[in-house]
Amino acid sequence: MARKLLLEHAQVPGINTYEVYRKHGGYRSVEKALKTMSPDEVVDEVKKSGLRGRGGAGFPTGMKWSFLAKPEGVPRYLVCNADESEPGTFKDRYLMEKIPHLLVEGMITSSYALGANTSYIYIRGEYSWILFILEKAIAEAYANGWLGKNIQGSGYDLDLYVNIGGGAYICGEETALIESLEGKRGNPRIKPPFPAVKGLWQCPTVVNNVETIAAVVPIVNDGGEEYAKIGIGKSTGTKLISASGNINKPGVYEIEMNISVEEFIYSDEWCGGIKNGKKLKACVPGGSSVPILPHFLVCKTANGDTRMMTYESLADGGFATGSMLGSGGFIVYDEDQCIVRNTWNFARFYAHESCGQCSPCREGTGWMEKVLHRLEHGGGKMSDIDLLVDVAKKIEGNTICPLGDAAAWPVSAAIRHFREEFEWHVNDPKAAMERNYGLVNEKVNA
Amino acid sequence: MPKVTIDGQTIEVAEGTTILNAARQIGGELVPPAMCYYSTLKGSGGKCRTCLVRVTKGSEKDPRPMPKLVASCQTMVMDGMEVASKSDPSVVDARAAVTEFLLINHPLDCPICDQAGECHLQDLAFEHGKSNTRYEFERRTFEKIDIGPYIKLHMTRCIMCFRCVFTAQQLCPERVHGIIHRGDHAEISTFIEKSIDSEFSGNVIDVCPVGALTDRTFRFKSRVWFLNPMDAHRDCPTCSGKAVVWMYGGEIYRVTARKDKYGEVHDFICNTCRFHTKEKGSWTIEGPRDLDRHSVISQNHYEHGEKTVR
Structure with a gap:
């Protein structure tokens, strides 16, 4: 059986309550960090662990933390990105539903490391029930002295809030998330300045994924070097x-x-x-x-x-x-799945979720969706395939935030590897549609 | 003071100058086009992506090139920075791509559009556009909306530059104007179609690069190139009173603020000057206004034949 660091106790009954979580070694990392380590030592442990951002980009977390500007007299913020909206991804949902205290514990330890006295969890609008799970866990943490003023007699103060979004994919982009958290329309900001310098309310801010913050708990508990032993090369843990x-x-x-x-x-x-x-x-x-x-x-x-x-x-x-x-x-x-239909589905998602701020993404995602819709529904032309490649290429890298890239990559990759299937949709749309709707098998049975 | 080289021309500019403004200080062909950046509106820019340039050398200290094309209106110059604008084929390609994206949902109704002749999208398409489109779907359309008695909003023509939003936020006391929806169905709107009744609301017409916001007191009165623009001023208790009056014979057809070479207004004017002061006697005419913007209206190229059309 493989080692589990995050989900070890996920199946324990009642692990979502404070008592059970504490009994299974919960909040040890906070105790250890607050009582025996300085904030910089926690950052060093995370650096040693080689932990990389789990949200998608894979940027080393320790390095991200060390980039945080620390001007005198300006508050710093830690924001947890729980706006998990990528199609096919549902790990944060599971983690927050099952063991909400792990995230709360990670938030306290990480906030201590970064010197943040106010931290936020930004959760997507569709996870409305998880909001209550997290709020209950936070209330329990306050009641037991893990949050609030003078945590466990250490002199460190932290307030933790959960903020629910309106349900937009774009708010998973860190600067759009910050805008949304400030109560504005969730449009990505133009970088630089990066959030580490000017983030939430123009103050230095670190935005980390749920899983990244949860991983800080075992790193502090067992030490960064122990964590780095798992995995291969730069992919640790x-x-x-x-x-x-x-x-x-x-x-x-x-x-x-x-x-x-x-x-x-x-x-x-x-x-x-x-x-x-x-x-x-x-x-x-x-x-x-x-x-x-x-x-x-x-x-x-x-x-x-x-x-x-x-x-x-x-x-x-x-x-x-x-x-x-x-x-x-x-x-x-x-073998029965249709790549064209799948690509169209993804393109439809990105066209719907584009914020509409910059031209290539706003117009390009909608255009790709229309062309793919036509290809999938039997009206495609051979030139459409090259058109898609060209449009994708023109979106990629020319937009404010990575949503443009995210929309372009699956389309160009699908055509790169499955061009024949796209051509088949153009040459024999009837057969392609019959397969996609499962009609091929019905004919055989009849 | 940092030194920056753009397409081989070096200039020394003040700290904190953007590449676009440095290019404008040099002037000429290398100036990137800008559809959304507006120097007098705080926070504008970065959205249209027409001003993309390639930074081939980051700075004297860190000479690494930047991996992607950058928006020149948002990127500050560093000492020793080298920038390729029109000289880099990939930059020209990217601008052509953005032009194509901006045009796919644009109605191209220039023959009946009041903005024709002074439209930035027309100029952009003139320089970077192709003569035919690859877009074969129905274009996005909206109903025309009257926002107040003076302004017509024709969203179908909008390119979502956000300039009018910044104008409304920065010149008008209450926020009444913004964006609703997102993606390619996003639209400019007032709060549930309420009118904009600030005394400076008319400026959204001047900042609009296309014909999405037009002057209802001038709609369909004349093509702009038939009118003579004259610098004029009057004593106005609200604004600077410095404007351009557009005349035909002895009659004033419309009043706009004074735009510079890049179509930007530095002295915004009030609605009284713009919409209500159209008697010649109310204005002190200073003389003809020189339009040095390289737009269709100022070039007069058509009568000179092919060779002067760029």
Whole structure:
């Protein structure tokens, strides 16, 4: 059995209450940090651990923390990004639902490390019930002296608030999140200045993913070096993977970053293989915005090496033959799934969620969605395929925030690897639609 | 004072100057087009992406090039920075791409649009656009809305530059004007279609780069190139009173604020001057206004034949 650092006690009955959580070693990291460590020592431990941001970009957390500007007399803020909206990703939801105290504990320890006296959890609007779970956990933490003034007699004060968003994907982008938290329309800001210098209310701010903040707890408890022993190279520690699609056992898994993709898909410990004994067609390893991988590149890289569940190995080969670990939204497709329909679905999502601020993303995402809709519904032309590649290329890198890139990558990757299927949709739209609606099998049965 | 080189031309500018403003100080062909940046509106810019440039050398201290194209209106110059504007084919490509994106949902109704002739999108398309479109879907359309007695909002033409929003926020006392919805269905709106009744609301017409906000007292009265723009002023208790009156014969057809070379207003004018003062006797005419903006209206290119059309 693999080691679990975050979800170890997730199945313990009543773990969402303070008493049970405390009995299972809860709030030890806060005790240790407040009583025996200085804030800089906590930051050093996180640096040593090699922890990388779990929200998708994989930026080293310790480095991000050390970038935080510390001008005199200006408050600093820690904001937890719980606006988990990437299609295919549901790990934070599981973590917050099951063990809300782990996030609260992580927030206290991290806030102490950063010298923040006010911290926020920004949760997406669709997770409305989790708001109450978190608020209950925070109230329990206040009642037991883990939050508020003079925490456990250490002289450190912290107030923690939960803020619920309106349900926009774009508010997962850190500067849009900050705007939304300030009560404005959630439009991304133009960077620089980065939030580490001018963030929430123009004060230095760190924005971290739920899983990143939760991972600070085992890092402080066991030490950064111990954490760094798990995993391969620069991919240290454990990662929550939200596995979905045509697999036998979809769900949230905590993996050590040293197993292969093949093992993850086919082993009974994890996904348990492809459903109904079908063949693997493709895989999106890190949430809808990362490039799709065709079956021959899922388990092996282009060089023939085994592909591992790590940041580096999944990105091996760049975007030509690789992908990204992203947020860990692992979507598996079997042989019957339609890549064109899937790409259209993703494009529709991004067109709907574009904030409308900058031209390439606002107009380009809508355009790609319309072209893909036409291709999928039998009205496509051969020139549409190159048009899509061209539009995607023109959005990519030219926008204010990464939503433009996130919309462009899946489209260009799908065409790169599955061009024949797009051409088939143009040449024989009837057959393509029959397959997509499952009518092929009905004919055989009749 | 930092030194910056743009397309081979070096200039020394004040600390905190953006690449776009440094380019404007040099002037000429290398100045990036700007559809949303407006120097007199705080917070504007960065949205339209037409002013993208490539920074080939970050600074003297850190000579690494920037990985992506950057919005020149938002990027501060550093000492020793080298920038490629029109000289870099990828920059020209990116501008052409943005032009295409801006045009896919634009109605291209220039023949009946009051803004034609002084439209920034027209100028941009003239320089960077293609003669045909690859967009084959129905364009986004909206109903025309009267916001107050003087301003017509025609959202179909809007390119979402946000300039009017900043104008409304910064010149008018109450926030009455903003964006609703998002993505390609986002639209400019007033609070449940209420009228804008600030005395400075008319300035949203001047800042609009396209024909989305037009003057209802001038709509369909004349094409702008038939009118003679004259610098004029009057004693106004509300604003500076410095304006441009657009005349045909002895009659004033419309009044606008004075725009500089880049279409930017520095002295905003009030609604009384703009909409209610159209008698010639109320104004002291200073003389003809020189339009040095390289727009269709100022070029007079059509009668000179092909060679002067850029």
